[in-house]
Amino acid sequence: MTNVKFNRSLYWFAVLTAVATFLLLAAGGMVTSREAGMSVPDWPNSYGYNMFSFPPSKWIGGIFYEHTHRLWASTVGFLTTILAAWLLWKDPRKWMKRLGVAAFLLVIAQGVLGGLRVVLKMDNLGTVHGVVGQTFFVLMCSLALFTSKFWLRISEQPKVNVPGTLRTLVLATTFLIFCQLILGSTMRGQHAGLSINTFPSAYGKVWPDTSPDAIQMYNAQRVEITNVNPITAFQVILQMVHRIVALLIFIFVTICAIRAWRQLGKSDALTKLALCWFALIDVQICLGAATIWTNKAADVATAHVLVGALSLVTGALWCIIAFGRSVRAPETQNEAFGAFGTFAGNK
């Protein structure tokens, strides 16, 4: 048996890395919202300079957003490397060591992906870069959770069953949010602005006309300053699907919060987390509407991305905590993997 003791420094370092990752998502979101992703044409250099010696006097216009994103990404890469090494060195849990290595590999892959998006000039890679960024944020928040006193306390407490149906519902909803983030990232990767510029109606209708004549009329009426690619029927339908999935997520999260309240009690940590989740989704829907009403203002659109990331993380952490409580968390390395297997089986 290996007792896992709370390591305050490691925990706060993991929290710091997760916060830095969140800020990196903000920086990346601003790059896309400001259409600045290709403003520094080379990589890993910046305008021929070593990235770290690129003079601030040259950080003008879109360069400011792209270059600060690269610098902040390097910082997160550095923090992640230290965290991974720390976990390998100090954390007795084998699965935590592996998660640390996974985080290290993922941050490297994410950096290369961002670089290739610039060098290969591929918009689709930008979309993948956005999704991997969100996934990495979930991983970093999970590491912060696993190193916390809260998680270790759960491990020491007797098993408290969280109903399987509730866990499945939250897991499915979290997966739906992840799909929604892929949709959102795809929409942003089109660089076409708002394919539907009205809300709650869609060009005055419940379901917009997507005939060629209608699409041409929408394009004729658009007067864009940035994001000038013409919209297509596919993009209009994509936004409608995004709206429908948003509604489904709102319904599912509401049900999750109600069921958590009823089945776990209002003072349970998972109930409180579910209520936070509900609040986040409400804010997220408002931000989605505001994104349209402000004609995709960069700060509003970026806030929409960030609250989306927080919504995903909240659902993911809820599932992890529910698992940790439902299956007595192991203190030995082998049991830990067994426990994860049990969780998968319970789905």
Add this chain to the structure above:
Amino acid sequence: MITLKGTPPAEVEITPLENDPTCGALHTTPPTTHFYVVGKNGEFADVIVSLKDADGKDITGKSTGANAAPIVLDQKGCLYEPQILAAQTGQKVIVKNSDPCIHNVHSTSKAGNTEHNDVQISGGPDLTYTFDKPEMFMKFQCDVHPWMFAWVTLFDSPYFAVSGQDGKFVIKNVPPGKYTVVATHRKLGNQTQVIDVPDSGATANFTFEAK
């Protein structure tokens, strides 16, 4: 002659340009978008007019671009000038930077032309490109200043023109015969006419409607 009927959407001020300390200082009046360039009597500029064969098929393999004079795209006041251009495949497209600041020249193609993203510093040498595939409205943009756009249309023949501010266009050296004339505006789409072109030349008029 190309004319526009109706009232197009109002152009908008390019506020990010105005708010940029370097670029904003280059303008004495608020810069605006130029999607619909229309004269007092409806003369409609920036319409691409081209010839297809009588059956409406593209004229291919007739490019004289390699020997044609280059077309010039300038960056002036942190805007592209002009914003609508046309060239032949193989014809040089020269990009200048007349601004006191850096730009990146980023061309994106949907027809398989090579995508470029090059740095052009203030006072730096011109950039020269050629493209080998016909394409409607291939986009040039500057990502440093994300309001800067130009569209270059490429043809595999010399039979095209861009309407001027007087709404007029001239396609020179057209062999006599029957052709389909296509007028295309980036926002309002296509119109076509089939005409006979005698030795003495011919005229075609198009009227677009803003809905």
